[in-house]
Amino acid sequence: MDADMAAVKTGTSTVGICFDGGVVVGADHRATMGHFVANKSVKKLFRIADNLALTTAGLVGHAQSLSRTLAAEMSLFELKRGQQMTVKGAATMTANILVGRPHWVQLLIAGVDDTGGSVYSIDSAGGSIPDEYCATGSGSPYMYGVLEDQFKSGMTEKEALKVAAKALLASAQRDAASGNGMDLAVITQKNRFPTIGRNRTRRIAQAVLIFPAHAPSSPHL
Incomplete structure (x- = not known):
């Protein structure tokens, strides 16, 4: 790794899941x-x-x-066009930025527009791939095990939140670079970007806890 890359990395587990009417996004809190x-x-x-x-x-x-x-860029687009950018448009813009100047990142762009909810995974060189669910970061192998087992098309918001929380908990249990709690947010046409409060996040996580609460290796929520 180059000297300028030897900096604080987020290690990380992030997730995006489409459900019937919107998307759920989530991420852990740890930087290594x-x-x-x-x-x-x-x-x-x-x-x-x-x-x-x-x-x-x-x-x-x-x-x-x-x-x-x-x-x-999103604010400037809205001022010029009088409308919000589509999810595909935002993913394409992000990919173009990374093609022109690669960053040491892996991203998810998730949101809603007239076509419904969408999630795009974008790599450091600008590759952009849409899917019904995506995970990024060092914890993604553990998260995909949960996602592939429990995702289903047409999920409800509540079901998608539980799957996202369970995926993040799985990565926190096994990936040393992920953990220390999580952030969750829901985006729908009706409710634009309400973040999930800490207390509700804790309740969701406790409801899907996949290891004993007293286990010494349990990650802190």
């Missing part, structure tokens, strides 16, 4: 520097527009810079 837990409350889930969310894995500085750039 090598084997050291550098921070336990890093923000990896960003609102870039009322209908769009960004989740980030990779270098913290690159992730934060991109979140600011994308939020500004």
Whole structure:
């Protein structure tokens, strides 16, 4: 790894799930520097527009810079066009930025538009792939096990929240670079980007807990 890449990395587990009427997005809180837990409350889930969310894995500085750039671009688009950018449009813009200047990140762009809910996974070189559910970061192998087992088309918001929480808990249990709690948000046509409060997030996580609460290795919620 180059010297300029040897910085704080989010390690990370992030997830995006489409359900009937919208999308659920989630991310953990841990940032690492090598084997050291550098921070336990890093923000990896960003609102870039009322209908769009960004989740980030990779270098913290690159992730934060991109979140600011994308939020500004979405606002500028709305001012010029008088309408919100589509999810596909936001994913394409993000991919084009990364093609022009690669960042040490893996992203999810998730949101709703006239076509419904969508989730796009975007790699550091600008590759953009849509899917009904996506996971990114070092915890993604553990998350995909949960997602592939429990995702179903036409899920309700409540079902999607539970699957997202369970996936994040699975990664926190097995991935040393993920954990220290989670953020969850729901985006629908009716309710644009209400974040899930800490107390409700805790209740959702406790409801799907996949290991004994007293286990010594249990991640803190």
